[in-house]
Amino acid sequence: MNMRWQPQKRRSSRSISGSNLLAALTGVVMTIAIVLGGASRSNLLPLQIVEIACLPLLAYALWRMLNEPLPGRLKAPLVLLGAMYAILIVQLIPMPDVLWAKLPGHAWPAEVRRMTGVTPGWSPISLLPSETLSHLLALLPPTAIFLAVCGLKSEQRRWLTLIPLLIAVFSVMLGAAQVAQGSESNLYLYEHANTDSAVGIFVNRNHQAALLIACLPLAALWLKLDRHQTRQTLVPAAFAMGIFLMEIVALVVVKSRAGVLLLVPAIVASLLLVWRNERGEGRRGATLLGGVVAVTLIVAVAAGIGPILDRFTSANDLEEGGRFTAAVTTAKAAMEYLPFGSGSGTFVPVFAAHENVDLMGPKYWNHAHNEFLEIFLETGLAGLAALIGFLIWICRRAFLAWAAPTSPAANLACAGSIVVGLLLLHSTVDFPLRTMAMASIFAFACGLLVSPREATSRSKR
Numbered sequence: 001m002n003m004r005w006q007p008q009k010r011r012s013s014r015s016i017s018g019s020n021l022l023a024a025l026t027g028v029v030m031t032i033a034i035v036l037g038g039a040s041r042s043n044l045l046p047l048q049i050v051e052i053a054c055l056p057l058l059a060y061a062l063w064r065m066l067n068e069p070l071p072g073r074l075k076a077p078l079v080l081l082g083a084m085y086a087i088l089i090v091q092l093i094p095m096p097d098v099l100w101a102k103l104p105g106h107a108w109p110a111e112v113r114r115m116t117g118v119t120p121g122w123s124p125i126s127l128l129p130s131e132t133l134s135h136l137l138a139l140l141p142p143t144a145i146f147l148a149v150c151g152l153k154s155e156q157r158r159w160l161t162l163i164p165l166l167i168a169v170f171s172v173m174l175g176a177a178q179v180a181q182g183s184e185s186n187l188y189l190y191e192h193a194n195t196d197s198a199v200g201i202f203v204n205r206n207h208q209a210a211l212l213i214a215c216l217p218l219a220a221l222w223l224k225l226d227r228h229q230t231r232q233t234l235v236p237a238a239f240a241m242g243i244f245l246m247e248i249v250a251l252v253v254v255k256s257r258a259g260v261l262l263l264v265p266a267i268v269a270s271l272l273l274v275w276r277n278e279r280g281e282g283r284r285g286a287t288l289l290g291g292v293v294a295v296t297l298i299v300a301v302a303a304g305i306g307p308i309l310d311r312f313t314s315a316n317d318l319e320e321g322g323r324f325t326a327a328v329t330t331a332k333a334a335m336e337y338l339p340f341g342s343g344s345g346t347f348v349p350v351f352a353a354h355e356n357v358d359l360m361g362p363k364y365w366n367h368a369h370n371e372f373l374e375i376f377l378e379t380g381l382a383g384l385a386a387l388i389g390f391l392i393w394i395c396r397r398a399f400l401a402w403a404a405p406t407s408p409a410a411n412l413a414c415a416g417s418i419v420v421g422l423l424l425l426h427s428t429v430d431f432p433l434r435t436m437a438m439a440s441i442f443a444f445a446c447g448l449l450v451s452p453r454e455a456t457s458r459s460k461r
Helices: 002-036 047-052 055-068 072-091 098-101 105-116 130-139 138-152 154-161 162-181 205-219 234-253 257-275 281-314 323-336 347-354 373-402 408-424 438-449
Strands: none
Touching: 002 138, 002 154, 002 162, 002 438, 047 055, 047 138, 055 138, 072 130, 072 138, 072 373, 098 162, 098 257, 105 281, 130 138, 138 162, 138 438, 154 162, 162 205, 162 281, 162 373, 205 234, 205 257, 205 408, 234 257, 234 347, 234 438, 257 347, 257 408, 281 373, 323 373, 347 373, 373 408
């Protein structure tokens, strides 16, 4: 009888060991991706390092997945992932130049080729195949993180939330040092950084704000320890409280308009996470946290109200050449390239070709500052369909998470839904997900929405 049960014990031991290895690899890749992925330009060497570093994690996560029956929880996200890769791969398939020139929106590039004497040949749908290939490779780290998180248990996922939280603390401290040294500080990591702001590990103040906003619900998890697993102590509560207060002050100092506008929804959603399904002491603790946060927010905003108002009044996006004008131009260009799109990574030349000449200046639009419009422009109807499918999946998983009783899996999923929602809202006015750092955190949050391994035997969601 003992001999019969021994193989099962060995398999269980190997499974635990494999899960721990997966968690460790995930932590390493997340750390590298967030620290080195603070810029959105795909040709930077640090981003190539991240893409190479993610390969062992991607291979191991896929190997573990292929060696087990595919659970129902993964079918929808895997279809969506496959659609994303398929769209970009199709854009790279060469076709005869005669057909290529007849594609919607390709008439003017074909004329440019004719005028410059380029010999007709075979060309892919994308106007910039090299950029599309770069975007395809840039999907690998977020894919690896998402698939790995799907294979982890709740406790492992919760410990991984410390990675973005601790990096956010470091980024805030770095940002404070940058501001203290002035615009000529050598602590700015990128050549084109916003040297008038505490950007930390990022090139852009808005991306620093996105990190801080995304970390608020992750910090809230440490105020909501599950009493049947971990005894409530003052240490995680104090840690989470410190993160909350530090990030509120930092967001005001960063002076990102999107960050300031998203701060209140992020705080409210995070407090709801702490408050949900609690009774007695739990609700009183959440109420106390809300009071402390409210006072801190009022004091921080009052202290920094001048610079914040300057940011809102000095750059009016309703004026000609602002983000709203750019959004209209992007939408009009997208209609010309239907149904296939111009190709992932082609926004800059396509936008320049459709931009009002009178509005051109020394600066150029590197992104649409509206992720949904940029995806529509570059990937056409297929990308729009995949985006709608993703939003439907997100809404369904978020509803199931918030409707469920409090549990480690449900709490993590609720936090993930808040992070995803906040970053999607931010993406309507900026492009945080074009940075590898925020794309990795976004993928991690999406992974939190998938039922963890220990929940699959009890639920068939």
